[in-house]
Amino acid sequence: MENRITPKEENFSQWYIDLVLKAKLADYAPVKGCMVIRPNGYLLWENIQKNLDRMFKESGHLNAYFPLLIPESFIQKETEHMEGFSPECAVVTYGGGKKLKEPLVIRPTSETMIWSMYRRWITSYRDLPLLINQWCNIVRWELRPRLFLRTSEFLWQEGHTAHETYEEAEKEALKILGIYRKFVEEYMAIPVYEGRKSESERFAGALQTYTIEALMQDGRALQAGTSHNLGQNFARAFNVKFTTRDGGEDYVWATSWGVSTRLIGALIMTHADNKGIVIPPKLASLPVVIIPIYYSSEERSRVLSYTQSLYSNLKENFNVKIDDREEYRPSYKFNEWELQGIPLRIEVGPKDVEKKEVILVRRDTGEKISVSFNEVSLQVPTLLNEIQKNLFEKAKKFKEERTFKVDNFEDFQKVVEDKGGFIYAHWCGSPECEAKIKSLTKATIRCIPFRNEKEEGKCIYCGEESSQRVLFARAY
C-alpha cells in the first residue's frame, strides 16, 4: 500500500477521505452510503462518548434505550416532523415472511417513539423534569455520503427531556448547548460559534434550534452539535399532558439534542496535517508512545531495560506503550504513530541512555526536546497540556482570521468564492433573502450568534433595515 499522504492543499476533501482510510479509522461498507468504523476510529468515539456521558450524568441525565423500529403512523403524527424526515426514511415492509400491516420506519431520530412512551410515564408535575439520553444508531437515507460527516447510518447520542414550563425547557436546551461547547472546545480543541438557527434551518418540529458551528481547514463550516427547544409540539402530537402544581392540566414542554460520530470528522478536518491525524491529548487513548532505537544486540538490551524503567515511571499516570516491534525500523514507527495522531513520542537510543536523557517529540509542532530521565514524568504532563492548549489556540486563530465582516453583496460573493470561512453580515430576517443568498452563493446562515452586538445596518441582499449581523458560510 502507498503510505504517503498527498498534501491537503491540493484537494482537501480527497485528502480527508484518503487520510481516514489510511489511518484505518473507517472504511466503506458494502452497503452504499454506509461506513464501517474500524477499531482506531471507534476508540475516538469511545472517548467522546465517555466524556460526554459523564457530563450528561453530572447534570442529572440518565441513559435509556428505545427501539430501532418506529410505526410509520408515529412519524406522521407531527406534521412538520413528517415533512422534515419522510424523504430520508428507510422503511421495513416485510417481517416474518409477510407484508406488514403497518410499515416500520428505521428511526431517523427517536422523538416520536420516546414521546409515545412519555405519554405513559408522565401524569403529574412530580414526574418532571424527565431527563433521558440514549446512545444508538440511526438511519437517514442520504443521497451523497461522506465518511464520518454524512453517512446513511451513524452512531450518535440523543437526549430527550420533558419539563413543566417553556422557560425550563429553554434553559435546558441552552444548558446542553453549553455542555456541547465546553466538550468540543476543551476536549476536542475545536473552537466554535454558538447561536440559534434561522427558521429555515431549524429542526423539523422545533420552536428553536441552537447550534455550535466549527470551521474546517478548507474554510467550510461544520455543524458540530444541535439542541432544540421543541415547545409543546410533540406533547400535543402524542397527547402528553400533566397535572400542574395548581391542579390544572397542560401539555409538557420538550427539548431534544444530539451529537454524532460526525465529531470525529470535525476533529480530523480541524487538526490534521500532511503527516496525518492529530489527536488532542485529552481525547487520546494512548497519549504517549516510547520508541526504542538500537543497533547491536548489546545496545538492544541496554536500551530496552532503560525504556522499561521509563515505562514504569510513566504508567502510573498515563497510558503508555513501548513500541518494541522488531520487524519495523524506528523511522517507520515515527511515521506510523504520527499518522495515528499520538500526541507525544519518546525516542530512546544508545546516546540517550549514555547521557541519561530521552527525546520528546510533539505531534502538533514536530519539536524535539531533550529531557533528562528524572524530569520526564514532570515534562510529559506539562507538554500534553501545552499541546492541548496549542491545538485549540491554533484552530481559534484560524477561525478568527477567517471570519470576515462584509457590508455589500458583491464583496460577500467574492469572499465566499475566494477565501471561504465565516461571513458576518447584516440580514433583514426574511427567509426569501436567505434562500436567494443560498442559491446564488451556496452560503447558508450558520447561526445568529449569542452575545451578538446590536448594530443597525442594511440587509446584505435586499438593503432593508437590519438590527444585527448573522454568520454565513458554506457548510458540509
Add this chain to the structure above:
RNA sequence: CGGGGUGUAGCGCAGUCUGGCAGCGCACUUGCUUUGGGAGCAAGGGGUCGUGAGUUCAAAUCUCACCGCCCCGACCA
C-alpha cells in the same frame, strides 16, 4: 435523477487506440545484510482482466447489452 470518470493481484495503476505468453509499484512470504525520519539485495506466492452475449484461428484489447463504484450537482433537522 442529470453531468463527468472508472472497473486488470490485498491496495494503487500500466496494457485497450493498432487483437497474439497477464504486467509494474506498494503490500505479503522466506533468507541475508540493515536499524537516530517510511531500509537494501535475492528468491517466492497471489488473477473468473466487473458480468453476459457476439465477431475472430486467437479478445483485458473490437461490437452490443447489463452491472458496480468514484467525483461534481440536486437532497441533507
